[in-house]
Amino acid sequence: MIELKSAQEIDRMAITGQFVGELLAELSGVAAVGVNLMDIEHHARRRIAERGAESCYWDYAPSFGRGPFRNVLCLSVNDAVLHGLPHDYVLRDGDLLSIDMAVGIDGWVADSAVSVIAGTPDPADLRLIEATEVALAAAIAAAQPGGRLGDVCAAIGDVAGSYGYGVNGEFGGHGIGRTMHEDPHVANTGRAGRGMRLDPGLTIAIEPWFCHSTNKIRYDEDGWTIRSADGSRTAHSEHTVAITPSGPRVLTGRPTP
Ligand code: MG
Ligand code: MG
Numbered sequence: 001m002i003e004l005k006s007a008q009e010i011d012r013m014a015i016t017g018q019f020v021g022e023l024l025a026e027l028s029g030v031a032a033v034g035v036n037l038m039d040i041e042h043h044a045r046r047r048i049a050e051r052g053a054e055s056c057y058w059d060y061a062p063s064f065g066r067g068p069f070r071n072v073l074c075l076s077v078n079d080a081v082l083h084g085l086p087h088d089y090v091l092r093d094g095d096l097l098s099i100d101m102a103v104g105i106d107g108w109v110a111d112s113a114v115s116v117i118a119g120t121p122d123p124a125d126l127r128l129i130e131a132t133e134v135a136l137a138a139a140i141a142a143a144q145p146g147g148r149l150g151d152v153c154a155a156i157g158d159v160a161g162s163y164g165y166g167v168n169g170e171f172g173g174h175g176i177g178r179t180m181h182e183d184p185h186v187a188n189t190g191r192a193g194r195g196m197r198l199d200p201g202l203t204i205a206i207e208p209w210f211c212h213s214t215n216k217i218r219y220d221e222d223g224w225t226i227r228s229a230d231g232s233r234t235a236h237s238e239h240t241v242a243i244t245p246s247g248p249r250v251l252t253g254r255p256t257p
């Protein structure tokens with residue numbers, strides 16, 4: 001079931017989204033060479049507690065993970081792309097880190113992700129991150145009232161194709177609002193003009209993620225961390241977006257450094 005949100009409810013989600021955007025920007029600055037992933041996780045836990053927010057990840061127990069998730073961040077390094085488990089690992093020069101976070105404040109949820117490089121970037125990694133950001137921007141631009149969900153999905157797939165990256169069909173974006181995952185599924189590829197109509201009040205998380213040289217994935221033993229099947233590098237970008245009568249509204253915008 002899809003619940004359209006009122007303008008007031010979208011404003012409430014925007015309060016959560018602002019916190020998520022600000023914290024992700026802060027964590028991006030923390031993620032430097034020599035920093036342990038657990039320090040980034042604990043930094044986020046402190047901030048979330050101070051704000052009185054509630055992590056949507058803590059105790060999250062979908063069918064694929066082994067046991068409930070006991071972290072507030074997904075931290076995915078290099079070939080890991082989604083659901084990376086924060087663990088005892090010190091970032092090295094050139095590591096590509098994706099930080100993904102969803103929290104609720106007063107019952108309204110926002111979800112966002114960003115990919116960054118620790119230390120010296122490899123140009124190929126910068127291009128991969130850029131592709132996810134360009135795809136996200138194109139998908140947001142396509143999220144117009146009266147349009148179709150397929151417009152959003154196709155925008156992502158088109159950008160991936162223009163960069164020469166494949167798209168995996170197993171994981172994509174989702175409706176969001178009172179909980180982290182609501183209907184509809186927002187695939188990272190599709191056909192423009194198809195699918196459900198984008199009515200004002202629809203709130204979705206749009207999250208393109210690409211692997212450098214494959215569209216296949218594999219899972220770690222823990223059932224959580226998802227990696228590129230061929231070990232190539234990966235990137236992920238995500239925003240929570242509301243369809244409004246005047247166009248798409250990004251709810252998780254980040255302050256520019
Ligand atoms: Mg996310
Ligand atoms: Mg998401």
